[in-house]
Amino acid sequence: MAGTIFSHGVIKVFIAAEDHPPPHVHAHHPSEGWTARFRFSFLSDITGLYRFKRRQFRPTIGTLNDLADAIMQHLPACREEWWNTHGPQNGIGLINQRIETRAIPTGDKLIARVPLKPDRNMAGITAASYNSRNGKVSLSLSDGQKLLLTAGQHIDEAKEW
Incomplete structure (x- = not known):
């Protein structure tokens, strides 16, 4: 796991070192045991739920919506961390488009x-x-x-x- 980009309450938002395109962040809730992935773009100001895994509890729709809003607020930092972690090897998910x-x-x-x-x-x-x-x-x-x-x-x- 790369460093945490930001926290949303107890939820840590980060980019995993082993990731691959499309560009996305992971949001992990340690006590509820779930991780959600949110895709984002380098071209547009948009983000969306990509996938989630749960071990114990499911995130609520309200929590996922709040996270999407928080990611939008931190989108420049998410882009920067993705580029620093994956850019030279994996690009920004646009090659061959x-x-x-x-x-x-x-x-x-x-x-x-x-x-x-x-x-x-x-x-x-x-x-x-x-x-x-x-x-x-x-x-x-x-x-x-x-x-x-x-x-x-x-x-x-x-x-x-």
Whole structure:
């Protein structure tokens, strides 16, 4: 287990050293004996319950919702810890995904979307990295484009949300 990112009451939220994409955190309640995993994105500001295991008690829906809210509040720290723990070996879960972009007048000057059902003609992501100092995601695409995107301002569709 890597270090605790934050605590929510007695629940410790962390990234496990042996994890693999998609990016996610573990939330462990020691006395009730359950661990929930919440997936998060480097492109969009979204998180969702991924899975949970129980040994004794089940977490309540209210507890899981509170945890999802807390993870959203700590999303920059979760992204940073994921990148520091897994980034160089496992990336940020975007390699081999297809991406579409559309020009917009504000922010990054484009909106990027990783669709759940991509069109085969969309460019593929060949390399992805994250800079926690400036909150930027760098993407290299199969068509030669290089994108520098602000984390949380784009769209990452996934069936697990």
